[in-house]
Amino acid sequence: MTYELNLENLRPYLELTDTHKHQCRELYYTPIKDKELEYKYVKRTDDILKRTDTIGCGQACECFLTFDAISLTANYTALVFSLCGISHPLHLVIYASAVEDARVADIAEFLTDILVNLVRHELTRLPMFPVTFVLLHNNVISQNVMRTISLKPKYSQMFKKYLFVLDATFWRYYNMHIPYIQNAWLDIMHTEITKDNIPDIFPQHAAMAKIKHLGFMEEFVKSYLGLAKMLLATKATVMLRHCTLERVDDFVKIIRANMKIFKSDTVTRQQVFQLLRAVIIIYDH
Incomplete structure (x- = not known):
């Protein structure tokens, strides 16, 4: 060569x-x-x-x-x-x-x-x-x-x-001015997720996405909820911060x-x- x-x-x-x-x-x-x-x-x-x-x-x-x-x-x-x-x-x-x-x-x-x-x-x-x-x-x-x-x-x-x-990284940085998006990212990506606390984390952000008509936020919450559930099938806890x-x-x-x-x-x-x-x-x- x-x-x-x-x-x-x-x-x-x-x-x-x-x-x-x-x-x-x-x-x-x-x-x-x-x-x-x-x-x-x-x-x-x-x-x-x-x-x-x-x-x-x-x-x-x-x-x-x-x-x-x-x-x-x-x-x-x-x-x-x-x-x-x-x-x-x-x-x-x-x-x-x-x-x-x-x-x-x-x-x-x-x-x-x-x-x-x-x-x-x-x-x-x-x-x-x-x-x-x-x-x-x-x-x-x-x-x-x-x-x-x-x-x-x-x-x-x-x-x-x-x-x-x-x-959702680009979508998150593109919307720095929307508090709901930033808070959803922090909660979902930086919380140690278990089967017990899933109901406390994801539904509130999914509901806010619908209220504010934030389609990308709704898609993010839904996608990473599915990912968290899949990973929890073989683990007691998961952290999603590396899943970007x-x-x-x-x-x-x-x-x-x-x-x-x-x-x-x-x-x-x-x-x-x-x-x-x-x-x-x-x-x-």
Whole structure:
């Protein structure tokens, strides 16, 4: 593989200790499969398996699965699929690719195909990180992915065991001026929830959402009530504060910050792909 991006040109790499620099170089400059190189993607299941003992969960770490389509230039988008810990600040990138927008006819269909492939072939290889639900950004792409799954019997059957939840982080920050929304978020996301206190937490916020005609708030309360009940089926208590896309959103900011190394009018798909690999390796995701 021809390297159009040298690690030594990335500031985060320069901030590492000599030991970590050596580890990153070994990983980054290790040849990847011909198919992955041709289509500019990486499946990271093998890398995760090698790191299982050092990740820090100590035992099986329940996760949710998520993905993001990150527009990085006028021509290229990064697709990132991640496993995130439900009660652990874990963030592992299981798949990443750089796609040329003009070559993707239907991004939702494309994402769905990748999602199906990961569930069929990769998640089963990671028993230490069992996926309990799928958490998605509340946007048109996510809604189209869910619609695509629901319209295909084989897909809908495959995902029947997974609860799909729409993240409410953006909606919460967009409505900082509405006290009811902020209070609902604090109560639901930062309270230790049990079967006994569910009636004290969720119904009051659902009622206020109806009174104030706050559709997003009503959807948030309903979605996270379903999530809490599902998690409580196997636990005495649950905390939902890790069940957001904050880690993924922060990782997107990291990718965008490092994209500044390129001139937007000359960046290539290969450079975007190599940057993705470098950032994942350097930040140990």
